[in-house]
Amino acid sequence: MPSIIRVEDARKVYRIAQKDPGLKGAFKALFRPRYTDKVAVDGINFNIDEGEIVGYIGVNGAGKSTTIKMLTGILVPTSGEVRVLERDPHRDRVANARDIGVVFGQRTQLWWDLALIESLNTISKLYEVPAARYKQLLEEFNETLNLKELLHVPIRSMSLGQKMRAELAATLIHEPKIVYLDEPTIGLDLIVKERIREFIKQQNREKRATVILTTHDLGDIEELCKRVLIIDAGKLIYDGPLSTIRERFGKYRTITFETAAKVGNYHLPEGVEMEVEEERKLVLRFDRTITTASRVAANLMQQIEVSDFSLTEPDLSSIIKQIYNGALKQAESLVEPVAAPVLEGAR
Numbered sequence: 001m002p003s004i005i006r007v008e009d010a011r012k013v014y015r016i017a018q019k020d021p022g023l024k025g026a027f028k029a030l031f032r033p034r035y036t037d038k039v040a041v042d043g044i045n046f047n048i049d050e051g052e053i054v055g056y057i058g059v060n061g062a063g064k065s066t067t068i069k070m071l072t073g074i075l076v077p078t079s080g081e082v083r084v085l086e087r088d089p090h091r092d093r094v095a096n097a098r099d100i101g102v103v104f105g106q107r108t109q110l111w112w113d114l115a116l117i118e119s120l121n122t123i124s125k126l127y128e129v130p131a132a133r134y135k136q137l138l139e140e141f142n143e144t145l146n147l148k149e150l151l152h153v154p155i156r157s158m159s160l161g162q163k164m165r166a167e168l169a170a171t172l173i174h175e176p177k178i179v180y181l182d183e184p185t186i187g188l189d190l191i192v193k194e195r196i197r198e199f200i201k202q203q204n205r206e207k208r209a210t211v212i213l214t215t216h217d218l219g220d221i222e223e224l225c226k227r228v229l230i231i232d233a234g235k236l237i238y239d240g241p242l243s244t245i246r247e248r249f250g251k252y253r254t255i256t257f258e259t260a261a262k263v264g265n266y267h268l269p270e271g272v273e274m275e276v277e278e279e280r281k282l283v284l285r286f287d288r289t290i291t292t293a294s295r296v297a298a299n300l301m302q303q304i305e306v307s308d309f310s311l312t313e314p315d316l317s318s319i320i321k322q323i324y325n326g327a328l329k330q331a332e333s334l335v336e337p338v339a340a341p342v343l344e345g346a347r
Ligand SMILES: Nc1ncnc2c1ncn2[C@@H]1O[C@H](COP(=O)(O)OP(=O)(O)O)[C@@H](O)[C@H]1O
Pocket: 014, 015, 016, 038, 039, 040, 058, 059, 060, 061, 062, 063, 064, 065, 066, 067
């Protein structure tokens, strides 16, 4: 079966009108407009198969939302091609809309003054959800999103977390095949985040919904995604399993020693730095390209009286930082092939 999302050399250039300050500038812009081009997405390629949960990550301004907008048909690529369920999502917007659900974390698509249940009723009619199915789904969401307490509350009086739960229900009430979530947990506290992550997982597991999640919350990614795409300055710099990122780019590991007595004098071997020193505990960070955990352990055990030690997995956020900082370029041969930049311009 072909991939349900296909992106080929997609590029998006925003054209921004320039205007000098003041009235004179306004006239000038009117008669002889000047533009600058902003390349937001710079020739990206990827395919997504049914049932995947893919994390789409990158720093602010990297091009995540622009990509999502091209996939949902809100924006047309300047060049290249986007196919969603074999359709052009912009040209076939209406058909496409039935099969997708979109949540933009920072703004609501619900009617501000209506109670949630009224919004849901309206949406289910728009999408022609059969009455019996609608009832079933409402019950299901009552449970998984704890909606009951929210049904009669207007959106305007909801907290951020409540709004997101409402938003998810509204987005998924027509059981879309593909769900785009753009920063769904932004600004939420941990408990709400957890609930939302559980809900997303369940939709994927039980309904085989394909999920594309943009986020800069690496907790979302760690809990939900096996595969990640990393975008940086409009270019895909990584497409592959999350586990590979950890293994290949986690340059540093942390090793913790407990000692029976007070930590005495010691010196650190090459490639090792001290992170924390307490009376009976020593936390060291070592560079995996220089040394190994067993060498560090053996070395330290000759110097101090160790009663226990443990190795910690590298923290994903520090790994991503390393990738942005160019670790990727040094290790390019290790990465799955990514798109070569498209040469043709947008002008
Ligand atoms: N409507 C727009 N007009 C001009 N530039 C834009 C517009 N939307 C986004 N951009 C620019 O395009 C780049 C990518 O933005 P965006 O896709 O929103 O990134 P992200 O979602 O990763 O933060 C940024 O430099 C942003 O300033």
